Amino acid sequence: MSSPLGTPRLLAALVLAGLSTGACATGRTLTDADYARAERFVNYKAIPLVDHAVTKVDWLDGTHFVYLDHDASGDRYLRMDTATGRAEPLFDQAKIAAALGQLAAGKPLEANKLGLQDITLTADGRYQFSVHGKTYVCSADATCTKPAAGKEPGALSPDKKSEAFIRDWNLWVRDVATGKETQLTTDGVENFGYATDNAGWKHTDNAIVEWSPDSTKIATFQQDQRKTGDMYMVSTDVGHPKLEAWKYPLAGDKDVTMIERVIIDVPTRKVLRLDMPADQHRSTLCDDVSCGSDGGWDDVKWAPDGKTLAFVSTSRFHKHEWFRIADAATGKVRTVFEESAKTYYESGIGRANWAYLPATHEAVWYSERSNWGQLYLYDLNTGKLKRAITTGEGVVTEMLKVDPKTRTVWFEAVGRQKGMDPYFSQFYKVSLDGGKPTLLTPEPANHDISLSPDGASFVDAYSTPSVPPVTVLRASNDGHTLATVAKADISRLQATGWVPPVPVTVKGRDGKTDLYGLMFKPTNFDASKKYPVVDYIYPGPQVGSVGSRSFNAARVDHQALAELGFIVVAIDGMGTPWRSKAFHDTWYGDMGDNTLPDQVVGLKELGKRYPWMDLTRVGIWGHSGGGNASTDAMLRYPDFFKVAWSESGNHDNRNYEDDWAEKYQGELTVDKDGKSNYDDQANENHAAKLKGHLMLVHGSMDDNVPLSNTMLMVRALMDANKDFDLLLVPNAHHGYAKDAPYVMRRRWDYFVRNLAGDTPPAQYQVTPPKM
Template identity: 55%
Template sequence: MNLTHAARRIHAARFFALLGLALLLGALPRPDYARQLTDADYARAAKFLLRSTDPLVGRNYDPLVDHEVQRVHWLDATHFWYRDHDASGDRFFEMDARTDQRLPAFDESKLAAALGKPAGKPLDAKHWPHAFDFRRLPDGRLAVAIAGKHYRCDLSGAGRCTQEKTGLKGVDGHAERSSDGKWLVFARDWNLWLRDEATGKVTQLTSDGVANDGYATESFGPMTSNGAVVRWAPDSRSLVAFRLDLRKVKDMYALVTRVGHPKLESWPYPLPGDKHVFMVRPVVIDVATRKVTPLQMAPEQQLGSWNDVQWAPDSKTFALVSTSRDRRQEWFRIADAATGDVRTVFEYTAKDFYQGWYGRPDWQYLPASGEAIWPTEQNNWMNLYLYSLKTGKMLHPITTGHGDVIQVLHLDRKTRTLWYVGVGRTPGMNPYYRQLFKVNIDTGKTTLLTPEDADHRITMAPDGRYFVDSYSTPTTPPVTVLRAADDGRILATVARTDIARLVATGWVPPVPFTVKARNGTTTLYGLLYKPTNFDPHKKYPIVDFVYPGPQIGSIATFSFRSERGSNQALAELGFIVVTLDGMGTPYRSASFQRAWYGDMGDDTIPDQIAGIKQLAARYPWMDLDRVGIWGHSGGGNATVSAMLHDPDFFKVGWAESGNYDNRDYYYAWGEKWEGLLVKHKNGTSNYDNQASELLAKNLKGHLMLVQGSIDDNVPISNTYLLVSALMKANKNFDMLIVPNERHHYGPYTPYITRRMWDFFVRYLAGNTPPHEFDGMPKSLTQ
């Protein structure tokens, strides 16, 4: 190219000006969001993932935390055992609640050696699997459960364990032991079977169960277990079970891939609006005669593991609760065990849905006094009320005021005293902290038994005289004490958790915070995670870890945990990680929990945005221009909702196994919180407001979709429907399908976690991740 002299001078001037600018920029420090991360950066973050190498330890176990009593097992009314752990390993102690005396629960070396022989491999006496349990048999032997196997162990001499020949081979799920401990009932081949605990002999209890119309399994919706669901009478002569009818329920499918022909899996899975759902017919079974007596009532839908049965102490009657399909109506009924006659005592109708109970029923059947205790939210909080079994009328409130009753632990029918776990009932305290109360069911006089400003995890003795209380906060480790149930006085300190070894590794606790909800008035609670090398002069991108509920929130518990998933690990890579329980999640008022009833596409996202904006105004080191979000299952759903409803706020999303359209998810889920499916003449429905694929055109940022290919909880069709809509909208996105894994990712979890880190590092922080980092804990599981 020919240039004039003047043109050459101009060209040269521009070149040297640009060169000078480049040299100047090269001399300036590079911004935080444009650097190459190394294996060392990822390795430092990986230290904050689940630390133990034992896949059976459970997610809340940390070998660097000493003297944390995670579980207490009552052997009888006055003795309990617990595991103690420190740098030297595990020890097991038994404590006498009457004397405060504690002794070794057993000879750990002898039991480990005895268990190692039938297992065919040595057992480390200093490091026991988390999945370990034992109980004492009347003859002094130990019944031991470890790693899914059962043993009978005699430690009186040299020590000998024999693996139980249970006759339970092939049984997927649990078995139920009779009230007197003599029998074990389990489900197999659509029928119930009995095992004599003394002899091990197995006999068939029912014989008319057939495929998809059998007895007592908890196989419903996303659950495919064969575990027996029965309730033994106090005298162990009979039990309540049910016939489960799946015959007309439509199937869901998954394709297992392998070399050669794939395997097609199918299982009954009703969807919202389906005519046929799982139906149960309650029955009473006489153990001695094998007589099956159906209850005189119409078949009803199975909405869970059917734990809503309570026997009378004399074993002659029992109470049960039925629920309407729309979850608005509840029927309290009493059945005669001998005849199967059923009487409806009262009916309770909620405006939108009956919240029910968390974990197990909190209603109580008091046949001797002709009363029942029934929980409702009629005053905007879950309280307990006394009802007459004769008239079906409410007699009076038992508990009153603000705060929820979330679990009844014990009822003394003689003294008319009830012990319950409550939240939000102490003004000025974090409303998610659990506390134990006792109340007189006649006068309503209430006593707080655990006054410490902390979350209390309670394990009560069978007769209600004592309880073990482990209390902690997100920033203070647990103190475990033995208390008297009459007044809460501390009888002994069981253990004080020591986190010195954990802190020495650089661990820091999350930062608790409060913000206002979308309405500007309701206080929300959350936890914030900063890098351990935090620099307040830097600007950090934000990652919102979300789980919208409605059955639980993002945080799950405000008790102490050394790790909460990958929150701190992700923060180590240069992020501020936020977890916030938005409106619509449990343990608050009824109006709080129903903030977006009928609009599940809400997913607490307006509260997440409001909270993050307040935090960013409070902390200038939070960068509102770089906000990402991620979650699993319901959190995956919420992540996609956030990316599509608020694409200018959330720039990057990582969505795992999400139910992106509840029309394609288990019917009982959507029909409780979205309402019964109503299809309109124009082709729309009341479920359209939660269907993410209808908003696919709104996507602007980087979105990753992850799902197991044979997910039997959230069918993969949820992801494919969204993918189809994104493609039709000509949107770029990423997807990872995990082969032959279900709702969680099993051995692929380390890989998926690493890919998530890479995704946020590259697209949210603007950095470059190390190439295929290979230092993730191999035992990491979801």
């Protein structure tokens, strides 16, 4: 579950296999036109109707960035100069489209729909980007080539001249200009290889490395999975099926994945093994050693001169952290300071919030010891705390930059501004020497920040769930606006009848804590009617149900489902992040909780507030962790929730990867009588309580949450003589890919038929655009 069980872990698709409970519908008969009206509000139709919304910025250097400007005529890639505040076309898109079409075996590309991703500058000043998973390099005059590269993905060095990659369990480097390859390690063997990326739920060919600033050394590890248990998946094919097998440790396993840390000198190919025992394959941030969007190794940071390496070791159950420094020449390791937590330690939200400042013998460290995520300054000579850098209420979520010369930290945080939605992210700077942080983004909105490489300026796209984004370029010293980049226009979206979600606030299970969410109503809403309610749930603990508070024209398919005659609600319950440590720890060790007490009391409060919500007809759905929680809801609150649609759920965390459950449920312990602290969280142990309509959905090749999670539930329901529905998607992984539209339509049908008592149109064809 690393992003709705886990990013990463979100939507998917299926093939039917059913034990139908099918209640007879007695209400309306919906038509294709009704479904087509709902489909207008799905992401692939709604999002393209938002004009001039800057969704991503690619910095080329300290003073130039690229962004995508979209309107009814298509996409334009613009390059802004921060010195002048002027933007101009990045290149002639028609010529680029023609050149790329030639490289793609004559397959034409539309100039206004290029779909470029991750635009960067090469060492010789050309543009590199990916299109549909293929990498290209183009000059400004539209001379395009495919870079010399092998089949293995590479991790680029800071000087952009080399990339590290894995081949046959060993680490290699490839010269970007010539394609020449050099083998760095020779003793890598199967399941004991270098830089391998395998967290169980994720297994890729990416090399997990951290290059030194001068591009001469690589920090990585030799990952030992020789004793780790296996996971198996078998494909559905005509003829002999394909077996997929990989290492996948489970909660409670005696032997789990370990790493042996090494430093490799690239010119000499010398491998230096750090002088310490093998470490746990753990992170301060997520359930993998590589959590961030850049694909790097989050808890490892080089000194600017490359002579020392700082890293953080995490204990198996995430209760203990060790800040350590290694000598890159000798491999000697020194533990500088430690931190422990009664539940689990995390270093922030979105990135590992610690910094290594060897010039002043200091480190910036993140801790929730005060009940709020704050930054602290440590002395590396003594290992003692020097001071708190930030204090008070509110959570530092991401530390974007530390400048040792000016002794300034730039960070994002939530909940620091009184009278504002506590989930709105703001941007600040503060001195390492203490003092009040300076707010750089004053607007009461959610601010998406992209800081320039030199830290002198930042792009700020600010919005709310109901107000589209304004994107500006700001100075990092005081936040003043340098230039307006774009102002979003949603007039085309509004012309379809689109309405924004309604923010809602309710009290949590304790009757005191404010919980925040969004409510979606039909565009033809009639307050004199009674509407069935669908609760969308993702219980966390690493994210919540609502997601970002930035503007989004389509959040999952909430508005589309509402359009079919429902009130759709998403509430971030207690136990989800972005709030206090105590809030986040609400149901530590009790994962069967799943925020359900908050969902129930929150919906009941809304029902009293809004008489048009029919709380005799409440449904619930979710994917991954939400698939677990929605089934759980039917079993723990069978008289409240009447219908559930449960996708790809980790119904028993003993059948999910070790790091996830062992972080949030704790160590698996079994009593003499065979009972364990994991029994209650297992949905199959509550199967006999089912009363309403339950649809279980799973991909048969789900390599994140194995299919066994749902099959355990199926077995238990059959043993309890319960009726239920089952939809299996052949060969689908955790996300259902091409089958996702089919699954969505079936989900609509299920709630229309079983919750609203209406009849859906027969086999409505959802029509997403072809890629």
